[in-house]
Amino acid sequence: MRVLIMGDMEGVSGIVHWDQVSHGSPMYQEGRRLYTAELNAAVRGARAGGATEVVVVDSHGAGAAGNMGGPAFNSLIPEEMDENCEFVTHHGWANYLDMLQEGCDACFFVGIHAMGLTPRGVLSHTVASGRWLVMRINGQPVGEIGIVAALCGHYGVPMALVTGDDQACREAVELLGEGVGTVAVKKGLGRYSARHISPKRARRMIEEGARTALENLAGAPTFKPGAPVTVSFELVSADVMDGYRRREGIKLEEPNKVHSTGETFLEAWERLAPF
Numbered sequence: 001m002r003v004l005i006m007g008d009m010e011g012v013s014g015i016v017h018w019d020q021v022s023h024g025s026p027m028y029q030e031g032r033r034l035y036t037a038e039l040n041a042a043v044r045g046a047r048a049g050g051a052t053e054v055v056v057v058d059s060h061g062a063g064a065a066g067n068m069g070g071p072a073f074n075s076l077i078p079e080e081m082d083e084n085c086e087f088v089t090h091h092g093w094a095n096y097l098d099m100l101q102e103g104c105d106a107c108f109f110v111g112i113h114a115m116g117l118t119p120r121g122v123l124s125h126t127v128a129s130g131r132w133l134v135m136r137i138n139g140q141p142v143g144e145i146g147i148v149a150a151l152c153g154h155y156g157v158p159m160a161l162v163t164g165d166d167q168a169c170r171e172a173v174e175l176l177g178e179g180v181g182t183v184a185v186k187k188g189l190g191r192y193s194a195r196h197i198s199p200k201r202a203r204r205m206i207e208e209g210a211r212t213a214l215e216n217l218a219g220a221p222t223f224k225p226g227a228p229v230t231v232s233f234e235l236v237s238a239d240v241m242d243g244y245r246r247r248e249g250i251k252l253e254e255p256n257k258v259h260s261t262g263e264t265f266l267e268a269w270e271r272l273a274p275f
């Protein structure tokens with residue numbers, strides 16, 4: 001059984017502030033340790049649940065996502081990674097599709113945050129907070145959970161587990177249904193505050209959640225938005241809007257919305273994706 005684990009930092013227990021997740025900040029090193037340990041917990045759980053191949057993908061931009069010459073998507077601590085996985089770093093956001101294309105049995109999204117503008121979502125945003133306010137798939141607001149679920153769904157891969165704060169978990173269940181396993185490692189109290197489960201216990205919960213998610217894989221949802229698919233963004237500024245002008249296949253709705261329609265999610269998404 002092959003399992004793909006997408007990792008993000010903002011939904012990890014103990015993390016509430018950009019300083020803990022942004023390259024160059026002194027607190028970033030603490031964030032990396034907390035992040036790596038939660039990913040390892042998911043790897044252990046996946047192995048216990050029967051996975052024979054586990055690939056972890058660092059999907060956290062670390063405040064430098066627009067610059068692939070810089071430190072983006074490279075927050076895992078290699079020396080501390082569990083031996084029973086391989087891991088992908090410094091690859092564009094949600095661009096690592098090899099596992100999905102080759103055939104993969106399940107996807108986990110560990111440490112994810114809620115979509116942009118979620119009131120109690122700790123560090124909530126959608127991919128690029130300096131560019132996008134709200135994203136929609138066929139009119140339904142989605143965040144990064146929805147994007148990853150739709151990419152997986154394109155290849156017929158189910159979303160088996162989502163971990164993060166309570167708002168990310170609620171978002172996952174609302175979008176994907178009760179069949180998705182969730183582990184809430186903190187309760188969002190505001191954008192920059194949370195009531196945390198201690199990281200050590202949170203890791204045990206993730207390990208257990210990962211194992212059970214694979215045991216219950218038959219009930220895990222495969223997200224397919226239908227065809228055709230329209231992906232829309234509400235943009236934060238006229239500057240960002242300007243960047244989408246004169247681009248083929250993109251419909252503009254003044255003053256700050258763009259829409260892309262394709263036969264598949266992948267086709268619609270790839271026209272708009274920033275990385």
Ligand SMILES: [Zn+2]
Pocket residue numbers: 008009010059060061062
């Ligand atoms: Zn992130």
